[in-house]
Amino acid sequence: MSPRNILFIMCDQLRFDYLGCTGHPSIRTPHIDALATRGVRFDRAYVQSPICGPSRMSFYTGRYVRSHGSSWNMVPLKVGERTLGEYLRPHGLRTVLCGKTHMTADIEGMQRLGVETSSDIGALLSECGFEVWDRLDGVHPTGGKMPSHYNAYLNEQGYDGENPWEDWANSGEDEDGTILSGWLMQNAGRPARVKLEDSESNYTTTRAMEFIDQAGDDPWCLHLSYIKPHWPYIAPAPYHDMYGAGDVPPAIRSEEELQDPHPLLAAYHAHRTSKCMARDDVREAVIPAYMGLITQIDDQIGVLMAHLEAAGKLDDTLIVFTSDHGDYLGDHWLGEKELFHDPSVRVPLIVVDPDPAADATRGTVNSDLVEAIDLVPTLIEASGGEVPDHILEGHSLMPLLHGAKDWPRGTAVSEYDFAFREARTLLGTEIRDSRAVMVFDGRWKLVHVTGFRPMLFDLETDPQEFRDLGDDPAHAETRDRLGAELLRWTERLRTRTTITDARVDRLTEVEKDEGIWIGFWNEADVARAKKAPKGRS
Incomplete structure (x- = not known):
């Protein structure tokens, strides 16, 4: 039985281990945990790039970064790349965005083909194949990457200023009424000036429910994409002080990591974000706010589930819950994301299939290696479509959801283009050579860095990834084996996409x-x- 609707929920920068159902000792996420009870939680899910834009383009295309070419946040997705909406609309699903995509349109490619952004096809190509209900990628101090529905909404609610997001949602204030910037981590414990009901996560949920009501009985795929708990780390009351320093887990790091580190790791240690987040006082200020933002999203998912149930849609809606990447939060002496330790590249993934065929797997935890690119073929199959294997590089999760034991993937791959980062200038690498690729077989994680020795971690004996064995002669055979796996991966990339096998x-x-x-x-x-x-x- 195909579901009538698909709800594709994505958080931004949510770590895999910051949920109750994934073992966090104190965070409260009962509604997300309830999704895991109703569906399958995939415990070893990896993104195709540990940064927003490329990761999301892989989620939406079902293809590796090397294939779709959008290698960093400002790199456009090629005009010819098919995305989720193009696959689902022929099966009668209105495919709609409410929230973030981080899509950069290939304007040059569209102009070359004579496609106007104002045309129907141009609008879809500009928005990653989604019909935009409400796009909120986050707003910047200057007013943002694009005209923001959210800023207009805040103005309508009486929040003054040219950029009310910056002045209200991303600012707190002290006892004297002085406005304090949410960009500064020392202010993370302050409540955002905006009212809870007008904050980013609540606004996005409200807009999503408005779409569900407007859609009526027509089937849909709604991509509900929250911009939190991504920085700036500032939460509205009462979430700003819901957690304290006592809820902050010890940093996952070792002095061993600072002794003769790999050059790429050393370059990232030198980044400002890493130097800041490596401080205990910063972690104790920031992580409680990060956790509060997660619990706020969890509460909003509870509101959304109640709305679906009241509308009679809960039992015929396939639900996906995931994140585009993680957040180091000071682990491994790092801030932000971008490298390949699990806190950065591993994400939560829960799939709730309403089909009775999935009853046997409800509430289970699956430990197969799955990737972000598996979602597009999953949603195509769930909608009754035929998966175009000559284009897509992922595998449908539907067999696993319905109890199958065999899984074709033996390794997970993730890529990063650090040409845009200070690390490139610190290392002195050429732009074209500033690349790193991870291949992980479930135990051994190899990171190939162009022009440098590899990194290698044994997650069986070193699950916290402290000991880099990349130049240990005793592990040459393992490095060679994973290097061969990486070569095999490059050989199997789908470059012939215009004709089927x-x-x-x-x-x-x-x-x-x-x-x-x-x-x-x-x-x-x-x-x-x-x-x-x-x-x-």
Whole structure:
């Protein structure tokens, strides 16, 4: 039974281990935990790049970063790349965005093809294939990356200023009424000046429910994409002080990591964000606010589930809950994300399939290696479509949701283009060579860095990834094996996307059927070839 609706929920910068159902010792996320009870929680889910834009483009295209080409936040997604909406709309699902995509449109490509952004197809190409209900990528101090529905909403609610997000949602104030910037981490414990009901997460949920009501009985795929708990780390009351320093887990780091670190790791240790988040006082100020933002989202998911139930849609809606990447939060002496330790590259993933065929797996935890690119084929199959394997590089999760034990993936791959970061200038690498790729087989994690030795971690004996074995002679065989896996991965990238494998098979040796006999000596050779099985002369 195909679900009538799909609810695709994504958080921004939510770590895999900051939920109750994933083992956090004190965070309260009962509504997300309830989703895990109703569905399958995939415990080893990895994103294709540990930064917003490229990761999301892989979520939306079902393709690795090397294939879709959007390698960093400001790099446009090529105009020819198909995305989720293009796959689902033919099956009758209105595919709508409420929240963030971090999409950068390929304006140059559209102009080359004569496609106006104001046209129907141009609008879809500009918005990653989604019909925009409400796009909120986050707003910047200057007013943002794009005209913001949210800023207009805040003005309508009486919040003054040209950029009310900056002045109200991203600011607190002291006892004297002095406005304090949410960008400064020392202010993380202050409540945002905006009212709770007008804060980013509540606003986005409200807009999502408005869409559900407006859609009526028409089937839909709604991408509900929260911009939190991504920085700036400032939460509205009462979430700003819901947690305290006693709720902050000890940092996952070791002095060993500072002793002769890999050059790329050393360069990231030198970044301002890392120096700041490595401080205990910063962690104790920031992480409680981060946790509060997560619990706020959890409460909003509770509101949304109640709304779906009241509308009679809960039992025929497939629900996905995930994140685009994690957050180091001072682990490994790092801030932000961007490298390949689990706090950065591993994400929560919960899928609730309403089909009775999934009853046997409800409430289970799956430990197969899954990737962000698996969601597009999953949602296509759930909608009754045929998965275009010559384009998509992920695998549908539907068999696992319905109790299958076999899974075709033995390794997970993630990529990062650090050409845009200070690390490149610190290392002195060329822009084209500023790349790193992770390959992980469930135990061994190899990070290939162009121009440098690899990193290698054994997560069986070193689950916290403290000991880099990348230059240990005793592990040369493992490095060679994973290097070969990485080469095999590059060989299997889907670069032929305009023709299916089935059509390739039909066209094999087609020139002979058309009377084009190349390399034949005489009529007897031709006669024998006509009798031979296809593909053999």
